[in-house]
Amino acid sequence: MDEATDATAGTAEGEREIPPPEELTHGQYAGTHCVWCGAPIWEGGRYVGVTRGQYGACDLDAPVYAGPCCL
Numbered sequence: 213m214d215e216a217t218d219a220t221a222g223t224a225e226g227e228r229e230i231p232p233p234e235e236l237t238h239g240q241y242a243g244t245h246c247v248w249c250g251a252p253i254w255e256g257g258r259y260v261g262v263t264r265g266q267y268g269a270c271d272l273d274a275p276v277y278a279g280p281c282c283l
Contacts, residue, residue: 233265233272246279256280 230247231240239245245252247260257277265272 228260230261230263230276233263233274234267236263236276240276241274243275243277246282247276248278248282251279251281253277253279256283258283 228248233241236247237245237250239252240247240250241263243253243257246257247263257279260276260278263272263274263276
């Protein structure tokens with residue numbers, strides 16, 4: 213993974229902030245909707261990083277994707 217999509221920094225390409233898991237809808241968390249605008253991703257989605265979080269002992273980290281609408 214290159215520095216532009218470094219998930220440990222909590223940012224993605226263009227230094228856009230990736231929201232924490234508790235702020236995402238089910239679709240955004242599942243990777244079927246754009247992490248930033250929430251639009252469904254039918255085609256052209258791209259991995260932009262990892263949302264990081266924890267709830268007690270449960271790891272909430274998940275890969276997130278952006279649709280063509282926000283790329």
